[in-house]
Amino acid sequence: MNGNESEINEIENENRSSTENLSDETQEQTLEPAEELSAEAKLEEELAKEKDKFLRLFAEFENYKKRTTKERIDLFKTANQEVLQAMLPVLDDFDRAMVEISKSNDENLIKGVELIHEKLKNTLINKGLSYVELNVGDAFDADFAEAITQIPAPSEELKGKIVDVIEKGYKLGDKIIRFPKVVIGA
Numbered sequence: 001m002n003g004n005e006s007e008i009n010e011i012e013n014e015n016r017s018s019t020e021n022l023s024d025e026t027q028e029q030t031l032e033p034a035e036e037l038s039a040e041a042k043l044e045e046e047l048a049k050e051k052d053k054f055l056r057l058f059a060e061f062e063n064y065k066k067r068t069t070k071e072r073i074d075l076f077k078t079a080n081q082e083v084l085q086a087m088l089p090v091l092d093d094f095d096r097a098m099v100e101i102s103k104s105n106d107e108n109l110i111k112g113v114e115l116i117h118e119k120l121k122n123t124l125i126n127k128g129l130s131y132v133e134l135n136v137g138d139a140f141d142a143d144f145a146e147a148i149t150q151i152p153a154p155s156e157e158l159k160g161k162i163v164d165v166i167e168k169g170y171k172l173g174d175k176i177i178r179f180p181k182v183v184i185g186a
Contacts, residue, residue, distance in 0.1 A: 077128070077175075081172055084124060084128075084129050085178065087124060088170060092168070094113075094120060095168075098117055130170065130172075131171075132144060132169030132170060132179070132180050134162060135162070136164060137157070137161055137162065138162045139161055140160060140182065140184050144169070144179070144180075145162070145179055145182045146180065146182070147184050148183060149184075150184045150185070151163060151183055152185070153185030153186060158185035159186065160184065160186075161184070161185055162183070162184060163185045165182050166181040166183060168180055169181075
């Protein structure tokens with residue numbers, strides 16, 4: 001039986017080693033797909049991060065384009081603001097000159113100054129300048145006028161209202177570039 005026993009032991013050893021080899025191969029096969037899945041999952045996760053980064057960068061760029069477009073439009077609207085503000089005292093001087101010249105009897109002088117005055121006003125209006133409309137008796141609104149002083153109201157209806165407009169106000173588009181200066185009745 002020694003011969004048979006040794007043969008049996010050899011067969012058992014071979015079975016054990018083949019079983020161990022099979023289990024090692026099975027483990028390796030099960031580990032490899034797990035590693036592949038985890039590598040695949042890592043790649044998908046990296047891809048998702050890159051997509052997110054790309055979308056954020058794209059959105060940021062779109063916001064940048066919108067902001068610069070808006071700034072450019074605003075710049076075009078108010079590009080003449082400094083020049084127009086510098087011209088406002090000249091326009092005020094023309095208004096005062098027209099009042100004094102209208103007292104004169106010289107018709108040619110009045111017509112000549114009137115033509116120049118109208119040409120200046122029309123040029124400024126074509127560049128976007130407009131008056132801030134305020135009249136005596138209007139309610140005072142600090143958002144649209146600057147109060148220089150308060151005087152006793154000449155009548156009850158003028159209390160808290162505009163009594164006199166000292167200096168005209170102007171706006172460029174929707175933006176007020178010089179507030180009208182007014183006197184308020186107390």
